[in-house]
Amino acid sequence: MTELHLPWLECAILLPLLGVAWIARRPHADQVRRRCIVITALTLFCTVGAWQDFATLHRFEAHDRWDVISHLIGDEVLVIDELSAPLLPLAALLYLMTTVATLRTKVRRFSFGRALASESILLALLSSRSPWLIVALLAASTIPPYLELRSRRRPTRVYVLYMGLSVVVLALGCLGTQLHGVPGTAPTWALGLLIIGILIRSGIAPFHCWMTDLFEHASFGSALLFVTPMPGAYAAIRLLLPVAPDWALQSLALISLVTAVYASGMALIQREARRFFCYLFLSHSALVLVGLEIATPIGLTGALSVWLSVGLALAGFGLTLRSIEARTGRIALTEFHGLYEHTPTLAAFFLLTGLASVGFPGTFGFVGTELLVDGAVQAWSFVGMAVVVAAALNGIAVVQTYFLLFTGTEHFTSIPLRGRLPERLAVLSLALLILGGGLFPQPGIASRYHAAMQLVHARAHLSAPKHHADHEATDSGPEVLADDAATVHKSIAASSDWRSAHVSDD
Numbered sequence: 001m002t003e004l005h006l007p008w009l010e011c012a013i014l015l016p017l018l019g020v021a022w023i024a025r026r027p028h029a030d031q032v033r034r035r036c037i038v039i040t041a042l043t044l045f046c047t048v049g050a051w052q053d054f055a056t057l058h059r060f061e062a063h064d065r066w067d068v069i070s071h072l073i074g075d076e077v078l079v080i081d082e083l084s085a086p087l088l089p090l091a092a093l094l095y096l097m098t099t100v101a102t103l104r105t106k107v108r109r110f111s112f113g114r115a116l117a118s119e120s121i122l123l124a125l126l127s128s129r130s131p132w133l134i135v136a137l138l139a140a141s142t143i144p145p146y147l148e149l150r151s152r153r154r155p156t157r158v159y160v161l162y163m164g165l166s167v168v169v170l171a172l173g174c175l176g177t178q179l180h181g182v183p184g185t186a187p188t189w190a191l192g193l194l195i196i197g198i199l200i201r202s203g204i205a206p207f208h209c210w211m212t213d214l215f216e217h218a219s220f221g222s223a224l225l226f227v228t229p230m231p232g233a234y235a236a237i238r239l240l241l242p243v244a245p246d247w248a249l250q251s252l253a254l255i256s257l258v259t260a261v262y263a264s265g266m267a268l269i270q271r272e273a274r275r276f277f278c279y280l281f282l283s284h285s286a287l288v289l290v291g292l293e294i295a296t297p298i299g300l301t302g303a304l305s306v307w308l309s310v311g312l313a314l315a316g317f318g319l320t321l322r323s324i325e326a327r328t329g330r331i332a333l334t335e336f337h338g339l340y341e342h343t344p345t346l347a348a349f350f351l352l353t354g355l356a357s358v359g360f361p362g363t364f365g366f367v368g369t370e371l372l373v374d375g376a377v378q379a380w381s382f383v384g385m386a387v388v389v390a391a392a393l394n395g396i397a398v399v400q401t402y403f404l405l406f407t408g409t410e411h412f413t414s415i416p417l418r419g420r421l422p423e424r425l426a427v428l429s430l431a432l433l434i435l436g437g438g439l440f441p442q443p444g445i446a447s448r449y450h451a452a453m454q455l456v457h458a459r460a461h462l463s464a465p466k467h468h469a470d471h472e473a474t475d476s477g478p479e480v481l482a483d484d485a486a487t488v489h490k491s492i493a494a495s496s497d498w499r500s501a502h503v504s505d506d
Helices: 008-023 029-057 067-073 084-100 112-126 131-141 143-151 157-180 188-202 209-217 220-227 231-240 246-268 273-294 297-328 344-357 365-379 381-406 421-439 442-463 466-475 477-505
Strands: 061-064 078-081
Touching: 008 029, 008 078, 008 084, 008 112, 029 078, 029 084, 029 112, 078 084, 084 112, 084 220, 084 297, 084 421, 084 442, 112 131, 112 143, 112 220, 112 231, 131 143, 131 157, 131 231, 143 157, 143 220, 157 188, 157 209, 157 231, 188 231, 188 246, 188 273, 209 220, 209 273, 220 273, 220 297, 231 246, 231 273, 246 273, 246 381, 273 297, 273 365, 273 381, 297 344, 297 365, 297 421, 297 442, 344 381, 344 421, 365 381, 365 421, 365 442
Parallel strands: none
Antiparallel strands: 061 078
């Protein structure tokens, strides 16, 4: 393992914490917002620097040394690899865009200090591989939303019950797998506890009630930042994937598949915009888990690509809904609102980000969704069909909500509702990334394929006896990997052909 040229990860994690102290004694809300924008922008710069520094090393992993803590826990504290390299800038970008898109009318309701603290915790989580450190950071990340619910005098019972149960079962599951001592042969009860903890934290049915409750009672921005980076998926990769046998992964994949279809159906019938967004996100996050638990190179590549595309698309989608809610209050989906004439820019962003989340051609998620379906079909044919059904229902729900919000009637108001410059900049930045990733998917898909292969090799070494892994690698491994690589290249070529055909038509 090599060391990064500069301590980018350390700076990215410490900057938000220093920012909390910097804004603590500034009573003027607008000044606090401006300082928070500066801190989140610098944090994004550090995460991008870590990504580029890692790319120049041409290594599978790199780290920043925190020697004292490393000696205490017996493992590297901050590690960046193929999996976490793009996730860190994605998380930092979400916090920056949410801060920028917060209007002056909302600055007193959105806690910038808690947002910076949660960003620091999230970045530390995404650069950690030690099981106990991951569990501790997952527990710490639940504190800022709880404090917000308390400060808003909203009920906390459901949130505390589910988050507390998730932390406890994850800790017990990690304890069981480590006490057993033999990699790949963890006891069934420990694996079951890990699966339950991941299901709860990811909001997989029937453990999804806390997520709808959080969107109902917390501020939209805080709820968005808490769920959109998908820390439950990260916990599944780091805690469960290396040690779980095939039956455990298949069980988690099937439960997630049922949740994806169920949540997509629920999104169609919601009567309130926040709940609609919550179920739409639940469906997509469940699809990511389906691909992760297939544990094949194609399925993992698709899932990791969809993870990035959904994070970008649904973040922009949620920020658009948040901007509309800032003008009209809580949005009911029982009637037409006719807001297009007042907010045409937000309407365009709403449709773009919503369709991008379901893998519309020309967007970042197109190739990833295709790879996810291919991997699911290779595992079980009915899983691929269910993935397509869930994506189709999500697309219908997005278009239906668009018509309810922006068409159908004429909206009269004496107050201008046009999008403000910060909102347009935030969502436009995400839209450019979504379209850029769709028109030029090769770098992103190649990076996710390398991360998938790294996870497959790690699972092969940890889950099986060494002689069996060596035998498998010398016999059928090269042919399987060559077929998977060919499938990835075909998907990228199909996306390039689609782009070329539409450009020539224009």
